[in-house]
Amino acid sequence: xxxxxxxxxxxxxxxxxxxxxxxxxxxxxxxxxxxxxxxxxxxxxxxxxxxxxxxxxxxxxxxxxxxxxxxxxxxxxxxxxxxxxxxxxxxxxxxxxxxxxxxxxxxxxxxxxxxxxxxxxxxxxxxxxxxxxxxxxxxxxxxxxxxxxxxxxxxxxxxxxxxxxxxxxxxxxxxxxxxxxxxxxxxxxxxxxxxxxxxxxxxxxxxxxxxxxxxxxxxxxxxxxxxxxxxxxxxxxxxxxxxxxxxxxxxxxxxxxxxxxxxxxxxxxxxxxxxxxxxxxxxxxxxxxxxxxxxxxxxxxxxxxxxxxxxxxxxxxxxxxxxxxxxxxxxxxxxxxxxxxxxxxxxxxxxxxxxxxxxxxxxxxxxxxxxxxxxxxxx
Amino acid sequence: xxxxxxxxxxxxxxxxxxxxxxxxxxxxxxxxxxxxxxxxxxxxxxxxxxxxxxxxxxxxxxxxxxxxxxxxxxxxxxxxxxxxxxxxxxxxxxxxxxxxxxxxxxxxxxxxxxxxxxxxxxxxxxxxxxxxxxxxxxxxxxxxxxxxxxxxxxxxxxxxxxxxxxxxxxxxxxxxxxxxxxxxx
Numbered sequence: 001x002x003x004x005x006x007x008x009x010x011x012x013x014x015x016x017x018x019x020x021x022x023x024x025x026x027x028x029x030x031x032x033x034x035x036x037x038x039x040x041x042x043x044x045x046x047x048x049x050x051x052x053x054x055x056x057x058x059x060x061x062x063x064x065x066x067x068x069x070x071x072x073x074x075x076x077x078x079x080x081x082x083x084x085x086x087x088x089x090x091x092x093x094x095x096x097x098x099x100x101x102x103x104x105x106x107x108x109x110x111x112x113x114x115x116x117x118x119x120x121x122x123x124x125x126x127x128x129x130x131x132x133x134x135x136x137x138x139x140x141x142x143x144x145x146x147x148x149x150x151x152x153x154x155x156x157x158x159x160x161x162x163x164x165x166x167x168x169x170x171x172x173x174x175x176x177x178x179x180x181x182x183x184x185x186x187x188x189x190x191x192x193x194x195x196x197x198x199x200x201x202x203x204x205x206x207x208x209x210x211x212x213x214x215x216x217x218x219x220x221x222x223x224x225x226x227x228x229x230x231x232x233x234x235x236x237x238x239x240x241x242x243x244x245x246x247x248x249x250x251x252x253x254x255x256x257x258x259x260x261x262x263x264x265x266x267x268x269x270x271x272x273x274x275x276x277x278x279x280x281x282x283x284x285x286x287x288x289x290x291x292x293x294x295x296x297x298x299x300x301x302x303x304x305x306x307x308x309x310x311x312x313x314x315x316x317x318x319x320x321x322x323x324x325x326x327x328x329x330x331x332x333x334x335x336x337x338x339x340x341x342x343x344x345x346x347x348x349x350x351x352x353x354x355x356x357x358x359x360x361x362x363x364x365x366x367x368x369x370x371x372x373x374x375x376x377x378x379x
Numbered sequence: 380x381x382x383x384x385x386x387x388x389x390x391x392x393x394x395x396x397x398x399x400x401x402x403x404x405x406x407x408x409x410x411x412x413x414x415x416x417x418x419x420x421x422x423x424x425x426x427x428x429x430x431x432x433x434x435x436x437x438x439x440x441x442x443x444x445x446x447x448x449x450x451x452x453x454x455x456x457x458x459x460x461x462x463x464x465x466x467x468x469x470x471x472x473x474x475x476x477x478x479x480x481x482x483x484x485x486x487x488x489x490x491x492x493x494x495x496x497x498x499x500x501x502x503x504x505x506x507x508x509x510x511x512x513x514x515x516x517x518x519x520x521x522x523x524x525x526x527x528x529x530x531x532x533x534x535x536x537x538x539x540x541x542x543x544x545x546x547x548x549x550x551x552x553x554x555x556x557x558x559x560x561x562x563x564x
Contacts (some may be wrong), residue, residue, distance in 0.1 A: 011549035056415035
């Protein structure tokens with residue numbers, strides 16, 4: 001055994017962990033090597049020093065802290081911990097999730113079809129009531145007016161891009177797109193030949209309920225469709241009522257033209273009165289609703305209301321616009337409803353500005369071919 | 380040692396039976412040893428206490444898994460060593476290592492003032508020498524020379540071959556001999 005081999009055994013020798021043969025060989029070498037004996041002694045002294053190090057003691061209260069920590073945690077604390085701890089990580093994530101959900105809800109809400117009627121909802125209630133109950137005396141008798149309203153309704157359904165996203169449900173979409181394409185082509189034909197409109201109108205009028213049935217494929221769409229259907233039925237009832245009244249009025253005074261509709265509710269009339277007045281069952285001839293909100297509405301502030309009213313009438317005559325109705329409001333305001341081609345609308349607005357201060361309430365960037373304008377003439 | 384083994388067997392039995400006082404007895408019996416190993420390995424008192432607490436909580440949760448093939452103390456040392464080495468090797472350290480003086484202060488001594496100074500210097504040097512060892516050598520020295528485990532127990536606790544334990548222990552002692560040379564006669 002060499003000195004190196006012997007010194008490699010020192011640790012086991014000190015611990016008495018050598019096999020008998022190894023121990024005998026190591027001791028035999030040590031008996032003949034003074035240097036290795038001295039090294040072994042230094043090694044023993046080192047181990048003795050290390051073993052003499054005093055034990056460390058746990059801090060006071062350690063046992064109590066361990067016992068406290070080992071106690072079962074109540075379920076509500078475990079839930080809170082799992083939800084919020086470690087809070088520097090989980091709280092920001094949870095806050096971000098809440099914000100994202102909020103944004104998602106807002107986006108879904110904005111894309112909901114009901115929102116497409118927001119122009120109506122955003123108007124002051126008295127004006128909204130006017131729009132919903134509006135039936136032009138000039139065109140009210142007969143289905144022509146209903147068909148026109150139905151076309152506008154269909155056109156509005158086609159406009160928002162968000163509508164497309166909501167209606168993407170496989171085969172149902174194809175049917176819907178087909179129906180919309182048909183409606184578009186009909187619109188184009190009718191624009192060229194208005195006399196055909198009454199005959200072609202009924203299918204377009206019937207389209208919305210069919211869509212509503214298709215959209216009931218999912219629960220949310222079901223709800224939307226149901227809301228729309230209820231709204232339609234309500235509006236149909238009002239429309240039928242007003243339509244009947246308008247027809248009767250037209251029969252009594254066919255040349256009424258721009259005369260006031262005295263039976264129409266006033267600006268100050270609450271919505272409930274209008275609803276009550278329009279609670280009659282809908283006429284079968286207008287099933288499917290022909291409601292169309294005005295494309296443009298606004299307030300014309302003038303010094304002389306009567307002069308402004310005359311000015312608007314002259315302007316309408318000059319530009320070829322149809323004045324459907326002028327309502328005398330309680331004491332302050334005058335409501336005038338006109339229908340004009342899109343081409344003359346900019347000139348109409350320019351001329352209107354000469355009569356008074358024009359403040360548009362709703363003025364979409366894209367106007368339909370026939371623009372319905374509702375003026376609230378006020379002093 | 381036999382008595383201790385019998386005590387441990389009884390303690391384990393009580394723990395398994397759900398004796399509410401058994402866990403407290405276990406912590407009282409092993410707190411200093413577990414804390415001592417953790418402090419020598421981590422070198423930070425607060426971190427050592429945190430780790431020692433974790434050791435006992437693991438024992439509390441897993442006492443049903445203790446098969447009794449090894450001694451209870453070996454099982455506790457095994458858990459402590461593994462947690463310490465994991466923390467040291469995975470860079471989970473949250474607290475800085477403290478000076479060796481704290482270890483000297485924490486060591487229990489009942490000696491006179493003159494001897495105290497001499498002992499303090501030697502012990503500080505010893506603690507520093509031990510602390511300067513590599514982690515794998517330090518744990519072997521701590522378990523063997525400070526806690527008194529046998530080679531076999533160390534091998535079981537660290538899941539090492541017996542020859543590896545012997546080799547690491549020898550290297551560790553040689554390192555210490557070199558570092559403590561000035562204190563040797």
